[in-house]
Amino acid sequence: MADSHKETAQAQDHLHKVSDALASGAASRVRRLIHNLRPAEIAHVLESIPKDPRIILWELVDPDDRGEVLLHVGDEVRSGLIKEMEAGELVALTENLDTDDLADLLQDLPGTVIHEVLRSMDLQNRHRLESVLSYSEDTAGGLMNVDTITVRADVSLDVVLRYLRLRGNLPDLTDSLMVVDRNDRYLGLLPLSTLLTMDPELSVAEVMVRDVEGIQAETTAVQVAKLFEDRDLISAPVIDQNGRLVGRITIDDVVDVIRDEADHSLMSMAGLNEEGDIFAPVFSSTRRRSIWLGINLMTAFLASWVIGLFEATLQQIVALAVLMPIVASMGGIAGSQTLTIVIRGLALNQIGKSNSRLLMTKELAVGALNGILWSVVVAVIAALWFQSAQVGIIIGAAIIINLAVAALAGFSIPLVLQRMGIDPALAGSVLLTTVTDVIGFMAFLGLGTVFLL
Amino acid sequence: MADSHKETAQAQDHLHKVSDALASGAASRVRRLIHNLRPAEIAHVLESIPKDPRIILWELVDPDDRGEVLLHVGDEVRSGLIKEMEAGELVALTENLDTDDLADLLQDLPGTVIHEVLRSMDLQNRHRLESVLSYSEDTAGGLMNVDTITVRADVSLDVVLRYLRLRGNLPDLTDSLMVVDRNDRYLGLLPLSTLLTMDPELSVAEVMVRDVEGIQAETTAVQVAKLFEDRDLISAPVIDQNGRLVGRITIDDVVDVIRDEADHSLMSMAGLNEEGDIFAPVFSSTRRRSIWLGINLMTAFLASWVIGLFEATLQQIVALAVLMPIVASMGGIAGSQTLTIVIRGLALNQIGKSNSRLLMTKELAVGALNGILWSVVVAVIAALWFQSAQVGIIIGAAIIINLAVAALAGFSIPLVLQRMGIDPALAGSVLLTTVTDVIGFMAFLGLGTVFLL
Structure with a gap:
């Protein structure tokens, strides 16, 4: 822990010193500071500061390093920096790069610059570059280098x-x-x-x-x-x-793929993009995230609509309104555990035809056991709180139902999405919550209507 | 996409063929199949099948490969396999390993076996091994190899x-x-x-x-x-x-660290362990996950208790009970986006003193803008649904409040947890949901009580 603090402090130190120097407008001090940093470290500082100082800092980066630095920043920060540069500067920064890196970068540059870069290369290098460019960026051909002996x-x-x-x-x-x-x-x-x-x-x-x-x-x-x-x-x-x-x-190049791939699941599950800029302008962040909120709002309204079906019941037994979030929340948590395991298992190729039924049986069993365990706890607390054994029994039964459904949904949603060609990490959690909310409210309020009215 | 299907099919093919052969009890066929696989591929099959066939398969793995295979499986699967072996077998499988790998493995072996392994080594190798063992597993010393020229x-x-x-x-x-x-x-x-x-x-x-x-x-x-x-x-x-x-x-060895580190955030956010066995026995999975459910249950009861404070209001205006999950859910989703960005930023060392206030201002602005945008949408729908402009205004105001609080909480919870030495990926989402549920219900039902009764 102490060590990790020291390292964090060290990495933060670059950031801190450069930010300070930038704020005080001391261009020569900034230049001296970043002169001692490697391209990946400069990229890290660029990603960690807001847009305005980022552009000032970028102007101070040694032109010979610029190509390497651009390769190390995320897509969004990269295209922001490219937009600030003139064609001549862009052509210059491609000069010191490996063919595979150049191919990566080229796809982000304006057409006129690409043309210029290709024109300025000798025939052999041009052929090499064209060979890399003929493959898609996320294939072996796109990753490869052509400087083989x-x-x-x-x-x-x-x-x-x-x-x-x-x-x-x-x-x-x-x-x-x-x-x-x-x-x-x-x-x-x-x-x-x-x-x-x-x-x-x-x-x-x-x-x-x-x-x-x-x-x-x-x-x-x-x-x-x-x-x-x-x-x-x-x-x-x-x-x-x-x-x-x-x-x-x-x-x-492979290490970058591994890092991006692992980040992808984490960020997608919150509707985010792993290549995003943490200092993206407020409006563009708002727009992107508002789409995610809008999709989730639809599922929330669906849940509300289900609750609305039981308005008459709620009016008479207000205890149900007080307790209903517990049923939905337990289902959501249990389901997201299964969902995360399946999404990761799919990414690591651990799940296929031969073992999926077994895994489902296991997840269902875990869901059922946890359902029984926690339904008893919740039932007792609810019965004591509202002085009603019936309320306790009904919430207990609803939790068992919702946890079993959560296990089934957490297991099958990502598999179905993958078969449909939709990224399970992106769409999985929204769908899961929809299911656990709807089933949770329906089971609890439905049982309440039948047995308490 | 077509390609990725083909590869998945290929990886699944090993798994499928080996599972089939295991099920039919054809030991010699299994042995022939795995003879052509590399240790990492055998490890992958072992991780993807349940415990009983796993142990049968393990017995059929070539003794010369066993050490390498054990290194490639997750901690939980590894200790399960070690438990099935006798001391002599364990000593034998350590013989072909690099010092750093041997040091990794040794920490999972019983004391008598460690003693035996050390005794059977020549003095030079023993000194080398002891040098690696003297450092903790997750430091440079623990990762290193000592076969330097x-x-x-x-x-x-x-x-x-x-x-x-x-x-x-x-x-x-x-x-x-x-x-x-x-x-x-x-x-x-x-x-x-x-x-x-x-x-x-x-x-x-x-x-x-x-x-x-x-x-x-x-x-x-x-x-x-x-x-x-x-x-x-x-x-x-x-x-x-x-x-x-x-x-x-x-x-x-570094690639393994990168993979584990990225997996850690994803799995921790669902209360799971990245070294876990997807086919862990039902009881041990249930126990581990039930702790997570129990912690979440406490926060759900806290939310219910807040709702309970407004029982009288709910009894009179049942529309509030129908709409209240929308306020909580929008806060939870918006907050978890900020939370994920901050957790990843901390893991990548992008966030420190020099930029944290700026990032918070940005996240607050995004939260406020999205709050205004979606509160209008929700207000209009709610007003039309319940034929009450007042209900619309109240839910709109509650959503703006909850999204601003969600941005603040999503930003500050991981920073505070990190300072306290608690893993933000593990505890962050539970705490966040607690805040967004409590504030969401309190704001909505509180405003309802003041203005609608």
Whole structure:
């Protein structure tokens, strides 16, 4: 805990110092402060300050760093900064980037700038870039880099060693060379560690790693992340449909995918966007969130309508009005636990045909047991509070019903949504609350009408 | 979408085939099926099936793979499997593991087994293991591996090259050698790519990378993950307080930290544990979740008690009972959006003293604007529904009040909890709902009592 405070303090320190310097208008001090920060750290400060100082700070970032910094900020902050820049500046900031990063960024730039950037590249780099751009951003092809070093299988390690020394440097995060045939078809990997430890007289074919398969360029980014996690990869070859090597994916790009994917469920469940800007202008935040509130309002009105059906009952037995939120709330909480487990299980690919019935049985059993347990507690308290055994029995029965329904709904809503192609993390909780509210009020007030009037 | 279906189908295919074979009791078929899977994939199948077939499947896993498989399953599934094994088997499965992984696993094993494992190791490995064990699991020291290759700064690259060839292999995920002085103090990195591309006559001191600082062994795992993300590292040196090299952290361990950390917020917000077993026995799931339901029940009773204060009002104006859930629900939804943004901002270190007041002002403004917008909508609908302008005005006012309070609470609850050392993701949503329910009912029924009776 003490440590974590210290680190938070350290990270906050950058933010604090830069904000202070910005507020006092000391441009040279700001420039000196951010000169010592890495692009990701500058991005972090930019994301943590409101729009006006953000633009002032952005103007002070070293032009050589700007491309890298833009890659590290969220989509919304990024497009805000791009809007502030002129075409010439935008072309300049693309100059120091890797092809995969450039491809990412390019999709956010205005058409004239894209044209200019492509025109200013040499033919080889232009072909490379166009190859990355031909794949969608969230596939292996969109993630990949094209700066691969390839070797042939029939040469000796000594030839490779002499070639590398002639070359003078390797692309970032190169842990292996790629072995290809004369048609560029991927054959295997030659790890740098093999080059350094094996007898130079051996041929590449004799020592190369054959059991790392190429990743198809159309594979989704999420699946690529899973492969990297499962196999502890640092980089992996990407191939086209004919088995030809088209690039390689490195782990730094995969880490971003993992982080975004995990954030996505959390933010979606509150109707938010994981790429959003925490300092988005008040009006645009209001508009986006008001849609979510509007959708939820419809479900709230539906619940009210159900209550309205029992107006006559409520008029006579006001205890029901006092107690009814308890039934709805218990159902909502229990259901959202099942819902969260299923949404995460789906994201991690843990749930499928072979085990879904078993999981449903388990969730139903948990719901029923918790229903029985808590219905007794609530029944006793309610009976004592309103001096009526009947009121106690009715609320107890309503809670058992609602918790069983909550388990069923929490389990089946995300599965149905996924089959319909709708994101379960986004729509799941609204639908669940609708079900638990409607069933909760209906069961409790319905039982009350039948047995208490 | 089509692609993602295909991949899901593929991952589900393992699960499906193995489940089928298990159900039909065909042990040799199961063994053949899992023989082709990697440890992480076997772990995934184990996590996705209920307890009884899980134990049968576990018995069929190749003993050489068991250590790796255990490392890939969640804590709860892991301890279930360990419970089923005998001491001798447990000792055997520790044999093929890296020191950092062994240290992770050892903490879950019974005392007699730990003793046995330590006794069976040679002195060097034992010292290494004890060094990792001396740090807490969620620090750099606990994450690190001790199989580092060190070199001196004053030797030539040629000497290093000959040493590596003599050695014959490098530890997994080695992208750099570590340069140390005669007292083992860390000086810099010697990347393999430098070794392969620079003139062998140069000395290590002339080409080593000096600007990668060592990570202090006490640094928390979360902070280590942040460093790796910000600096695109594959491996990094770990040093003790005297600057002496004690090990290195590799990115495969960091990816696990990132995944767990992001999962933690999602699961905690529903009162769940990210290390939990989706097929935990019904009774233990029920017990764990019932605690969460019990805590929420207290807040629901608090809300009921507030409603109870207005029994007399409700008896006369039953429309208030019908409409009151709308006020509470709108507050809960709006508040949870602010809460989620703040919880994520805290986890990503985006929120601190320098910007928290600004963020609060922004969230309050968004809450107020959405309050005004939706209060008008609700007021009109309610007025028409109950043919009473007064009812409309009162519910509108209550919604504005509750949305402003929701923004304040959603903002300040996580900050206060963090300062108290309580996990905001775990306790935040319960507290928030308590506030929005109590204030919502109080405002609406209070205004109703004053102006409608």
